Amino acid sequence: MAMMNALHKDLVKDPDDTELRCIVLSAEGKIWSAGHNLKELQANDSAYRNEVFQKITDIILDIQKLPVPVISKVNGMAAAAGCQLVASCDIIVASDKSTFSTPGASVGVFCNTPGVAIGRVMSRPKSAYMLMTGLPITSQEAYVAGLVTKVVAEKDLDHTIDEITRAIKSKSRAVISLGKQFYYEQLNLPLKDAYKCGQSKMMENLELDDCKEGLTSFIEKRHPVWKHKA
Template sequence: MFILSKYVCNQIKLNSIIIPLRRRFSKGSKLLFLNDERPLTFQQHIHLEDGPPDELVYGRPGVRTVCLYTPENKNALSIDLMNRLIFSIKLDDDDPNLRCIVMWAKGNVFSAGHDLKELTKAAGPEKHKQVFETAEKLMKAIVECPVPVIAKVDGHAAAAGCQLVAQCDLVIASTRSKFSTPGANCGIFCSTPGIALARSISRKHALHMLFTGTPITAEEAYRIGLVNKVVPHTKLDDELDKIVSTITSKSRDVITLGKKFFYEQIDKPLLEAYELGSRKMCENLAHPDATEGVDSFIHKRKPKWQNELQKTPPTDESDPKPSSSDGAGKTTSIIGNLGNSLKKLKK
């Protein structure tokens, strides 16, 4: 059964499967609650009713939340899960109402890393190659995403799971979170996680994590620069709200321009980076939002960006309004069996 909220239109395209996104909201669809006491704007919801609920939503205005949920393997980054994460990041990434993406996980493990069943000798070299090529595409999708990608961590991020966290633009973690790169314990050095680590923290701290495999606490991760904020798990969503509300209030075009340039210049020689930066600043000043921003600052008023965030979802009187028992307005996203469900839909 294919269920969609009344606010979803247009279509999703995945592996040549085109699914029309215009259906009536169905009572009884399963929803998970992010916070029972704080209603969220229900703007985009996909639920493929097949095993654990699969949902992809705009929970808060301008924010897409994506949740890792494969409890049978502690949210391991299998090829299938990584492909679905790539899809979730790239979906409608040119939508002006999309301002940031939040990635989180259900359970006490954010991600245990790669699925070791795909790394056995029996799996073969081609499977191994596919694993790491897919992981590379996932990290690239985060870097090239036009809006900030935020990791909300409330558990243990290990090996490639730690890599995923380190590659995100921002990271907020609970005090009970841990981070580790223990691959050497299994005879597989965390070489690819080390790439993201070495670009987030100092070489000495990265090598200590890679050589020892010892988990570090969230406080230690904050001290060495792996995470941006550490709060008690009960305050995690409150802190997240502060961050995303600040980001979504800004011009999307300017944030996109800034993120793209940051990653372009970060590994450039200093003088070359400054030369490129001067050009980028002039390019930014030519944008209408820069003109508006400067003018609003001078005249002490709130700026009006070209693409103002639409905070109220469109209404359609022909569609039934979901009842409060449906959980509409209090939802988050679950990545479960999306690939299998889409295959069934294709048939």
């Protein structure tokens, strides 16, 4: 719980700081943990247990609400709530030696909440396999299934993350923030409503100072100078 609290606090520390342009989550060592502890789950009462699951939900919902992209960097094993956390980031990059699994049922706790995350990025026959068998899948399988954005050799992992963060940092924070917020909003809408809403969002985007600067600099064939503020 201490670890989840620390992670949550760091994630939402200062979302309006314009110096903050993207967040990269990674594990210390080879095992990606979200902070769940089976001993704690076994020993403690139901109020405590509920708090554990509420905390990881809060973290995940806040990742979507953050005004900057959140990237997970996986180089090892992402299991159970660790896999859920990885799958809940905007962008996921994994080394080719990494594995992903939801093995909770092996100790009697079905990965119900991790299934909410992986069931939304992978096809049903693949996520059901992970949940019901508990068997791990490789990075390459995770890539094909849609869980992972990119798989690279371990030695190229940092370089790939750099490339992604550089691309994000070269853009206006205000524009990315507006876009990220709408992206998640529209995914839950029927197609026609999503487009209607998207058109309003485009009008809103075109009124941003950084959009005016972007279009002007494009036409004037120079680099834009962003304010990063809405």
